[in-house]
Amino acid sequence: MTITPTQSLIFDPELIRRYDQPGPRYTSYPTAPHFREDFDERSLQGALDRSNTSGRPLSLYFHIPFCEHLCFYCACTKVVTRHHEWGTPYVAHLDQEMALTRAHIDGNRPVDQLHFGGGTPTFLRRHDMTVLLDSIRKHFLLLPDDRGEYGIEIDPRALEPGTLRLLRDFGFNRISIGVQDLDTAVQKAVHREQSFALTAGVIGEARQLGFRSVSLDLIYGLPLQTPESFARTLEAVLAMRPDRLSVFNYAHLPERFPPQKRIPDADIPSPDTKLRILAESIATLQEAGYLYIGMDHFALPDDELAIAQREGSLYRNFQGYSTHAGTDLLAFGMSAIAMVGPTYSQNIKDLDTWGTTLESGHLPVERGLHLGDEDLLRRHIITRLICDFSLDFAALNRQFGLDFHQHFAASLPALEAMASDGLLHMDAHTLTVTPQGRLLIRHICMAFDAYLAQKPVRYSRVI
Template identity: 55%
Template sequence: MTHTLLPNIQWDIDLIKRYDKSGPRYTSYPTAVQFNGGFDTRHYQAARDASNHGPMSLYVHIPFCAHVCYYCACNKIITKRKEKAQPYLDALYKEMALRSDGYDKNRPIEQLHWGGGTPTFISHEQMTELMTEMGKHFNLLDTEDRDYSIEIDPRELQPDTLAHLKSIGFNRVSLGVQDFDEKVQKAVNRVQPLEMTRNTLEEARRLGFKSINIDLIYGLPFQTRESFAQTLKTVLELDPDRLSVFNYAHLPERFMPQRRINEADLPSGEQKLGMLEDSIRILTDAGYHYVGMDHFAKPDDSLAQAQIQGKLHRNFQGYTTHEECDLVALGVSSISQIGDAYFQNSADIDEYMNSITDATLPIKRGVILTEEDDLRRAVIKQLICHFNLDFKDIESRFKIQFKQHFKEELHSLTPYIEDGLISLNEDSIQVTDKGGLLIRNICMAFDEYISHPEHKVSYSKVI
């Protein structure tokens, strides 16, 4: 099978404006909007028993942050009181014991991620303890190809934190930056001097961390096309292996910190599209491979290589090189993917802690996939990761006649064909260079739930 990449994204502003509606990011299918209540430990155990083989992925959510960034839409607790961390860590250890029970202890943990919040909010001793506890319950690896990553806020590091993280097993880091312009940084309450970011990145490189990622956001207050282009140029000097360039979605009614952003200071939709256009041009001109959605990677980085080889995947951590494997997620609000089921923990810290005290998994909602969900998940994943779809591949995996099964969906793609976003061949769909930016729209054609009313309010704009 050939694997399609997006070497030459074509920027057609009229098309983009026409198709720029809200849509899921498809880190799962069905998406989290479709999760519902009524799930508990028994459902989790049944899913685990049905899928108890192969490599695994682990995620830990550490929700604490010392300062609030006004653009933030994460599940976090703003506090300077470091003593708040230990009771939460103790709860995590209990959750780990509950969750690991029944798993084949030999299943290798190929991927591990600590996210937040600010994972480095906890002390070095607590980091060691957390990793040690994880090692007691799961088969952590020390092989070179393990993918053990942590989100880093350069403002919250002690001089030897990176070295400590390396010593306890991490080999990848992702640095939060967002923008280098001081006026923008002040407006979002995240002042982080360039020197601080540079030193952190250089130290990470010196210590041997791989796939160093930098997160940027466009659409923040006071950003202009020119100022953001300057931020991109500065980033190029830092030379990260991967870049995520996210679109800021201003939803102050849903996310309280965003109420502190003055709407009048935000760039217009037109300016934001200009920033995205510049990001793609500047980064691809500099040699980065455009993976898709918000992600860029150097051509020799494992993410780009996985896409080139047709082995890219997608889960709650975004694009990943790891084959579809069970994802065990720990902590408040985290989402596990076990076989054909998703389970989300309570997003309320008190509810989470109370469940753990009662020795009950803090599952709040979830979904068990039907056969039809499973089929559509495979179709959407192939499109969003590889920008093509081979009908025969799906037919042999799911024992269906593709064109018959998806007759209506294929018909609904007619405008996309007429607009040159995809080509529909006898036995495949090919996303064109024009259609790459609108991949979420194309995937939506195969989403059985997209017309449900709850979807109308839940997603960010596709561009």
Template identity: 50%
Template sequence: MSLYQEPLAWDQSVIDRYDLSGPRYTSYPTAPQFRDDFSRQQWLEAVARSNRSGKPLSLYFHIPFCDTLCFYCACNKIVTHKRSRAMPYLERVDREMALQAEVFDTDRPVSQLHWGGGTPTYISEDEMTWLMDATRRHFQLLDNDEGEYSVEVHPGRMSVGKLVHMRQLGFNRVSMGVQDFNPEVQRAVNRYNSVEQVRELVDVARDQGYQSISMDLIYGLPLQTRASVKETLDQVIDLGPDRLSLFNYAHLPHLFKSQRLIHESDLPSPQDKLAILHEAIERLQSAGYVYIGMDHFAKPDDSLVKAQQEGRLQRNFQGYSTHAECDLIAFGVSAISYYGSTYIQNAKKVEEYQTRIDEGRPALIKGVRLQPEDHLRRAVINQLICHFKLSFGQLYERFGINPNQYFRDELAQLAPMVEDGLIEVTPAGITVLNKGRLLIRRVCMVFDQYLDTGNQIRYSKVI
């Protein structure tokens, strides 16, 4: 049995020592390193590098609207019942696409497209059609169903008709934010979706030919118990999603105002939270799901599993991805792009975003161009977090360094992890052992040259 298919090892004493706070490494450098003085000229230079690369494109659209407030949510969102607010925002997104299309080589195919939020399905079917038509005017979308075109949905706020409509628009993947099926937990976080609602959507999605159905769950929510989470997991497993994410709820009410509506006394204790995770992992693996890494599971025949086994997996702002070859252009408030060796973030407040677009300016407010050292460490972290191994020979071929000498300080820091059986270090490279896979973020942190270990309040716990 390969490492990827082995059941995860759980060593409580080791977890207690290494379960610190740290980045999720959806980017490297991480967002705190993005610079406020990023200029229009730097943006244009990044676009030029992207055009010269000829890479296919990945498009992300941030649609921030929700009609109800989920108390746990840390997303950039606008909670409103005024549906009339959506179209003026979408019109700005269209103008942002036009501005980008003026400078990008848009003959490149769009291999990947994703709508996130917020709740993207907040917008009406007519508005969905309008936005997809606008996207097709500016970019070369694929019409043969070979691209990965995905959308996030709140199943409790989702109609069957809208799911059918999105399939007709070209979406072929759907991610459902289930979070928890227990009624008491749902009341505690103000998010509702029944098993029956989700089952109906799953049946329709399969009937309509959606290629992948993913579900998100959260552990550590108020009023959750080991028994209640087991019941939710049994119901989810019965629904049979192709992929499943089991996210850690990080209670940070000083950063996210909505979380102040959660009673801290209702949260599981740290010990119970870890027990919930342990039992959830065992339950999912016994049901046949493969642990991809960083909260993600998939069925053995899923493309994520195949990409991991073939060394093609990468990590980005949507999580794990099979499209490492794409340049990502992101649209909408707070959206983050990556192309031309550069991360670029849009304005975080919708008013500033819309004002910039109205003035004919790019919506960007921050960015950072990767330097040679960033590329090296980004490659190291990506290999470890996606594939649980690092070949020093490949690093030498790609970057011309002797890793044993170049990373001698980092390798010294890894020595306790070697002693604890988390990793194996040889002259040929690093292998993350079964006991270390859950703690992969902690391994990656050793190679993060920007990490300030004395100031971790903005990060969630590793587990």
């Protein structure tokens, strides 16, 4: 199997230290802090109505916010409770939200992509999960024969027997499991105790049931981690041979995420230690045959993400990397973010207000954004950089009717400086990110971000 040069990676500690600055993760452009409150329910309804003329397939996201336990590192929108009965009214409200949305959506548009995130989607008891799956099937046209990309985040600590079979029978074909770290001291320090045996058991069951892809999440920079302890975690994880791995940097921002206040600053690894953990992890993953897809993600060469990247069809949205571009993303649940045509919209973040809004017959839109032509241009560039690590100026000029070098004259000095430092190559025709620059792709994308100077936002560091 041919591996393209863009799927190689070189860890350059000097470059990383120089460019490791705060920046957006670019799950969208413009990023969520720039959404506006004047984007309301009527704005979303109009976007949904207009989207039908395109005939684009659909992508569905369901946010299940509940967690039994509070993980101290977590920055997700969640509701911590042991009351599993709370899932019943939540699922009923999701059905109401789907019905209100379907009033504006052509029912013949197929669902290419489906994702359950959270929180902990498997917090839902089997009865509530069954009701939710039946509701989705009632409202939307699902693809048969495993043709869709249908995934769910699994917490092995909150998984009833038979739930994986239920999900697989419905059509889910990929799972993502949060591992974070297998060291018992680290697990206790972040209040997430999850044994290797429990995780391996869920993976074994998923593979026996025919799930096509297993993805595991790890976090480096957690309290009490050392290069040696994380190497042991990685060794155990690789023994399970996941199809994909995400190795995220822990961003310690206790002023923004109050649960992180329970992590003493003194327990967090130093920046140099974090870099050593990352460097050694990358070397281990490359030796094990994994390719760096980008933005913390690794995959085996025969994984769909790796193949899509080589073929130039890789895509990225709020759900992460995907092989399904050209869809309208509908989002359900508190705080969920939709992407319909040239718009973004985010739901109300408060659980009770989200529910009462639906009960009154209204879509629970809190804020959003209409993207202008300049936004769409820059979003395209940032997306292609994150997915392809290259830009073809002539193709951009044809697609958007512009002269790249003239249009982005203000960005050229920053790009030329990064070229001098070895992060990228740029000539009259193309921009190509080097193997040394791939870890710093967020910083390269920032050269095209027109919003960074408009509103001060506290972002995590690039590495």
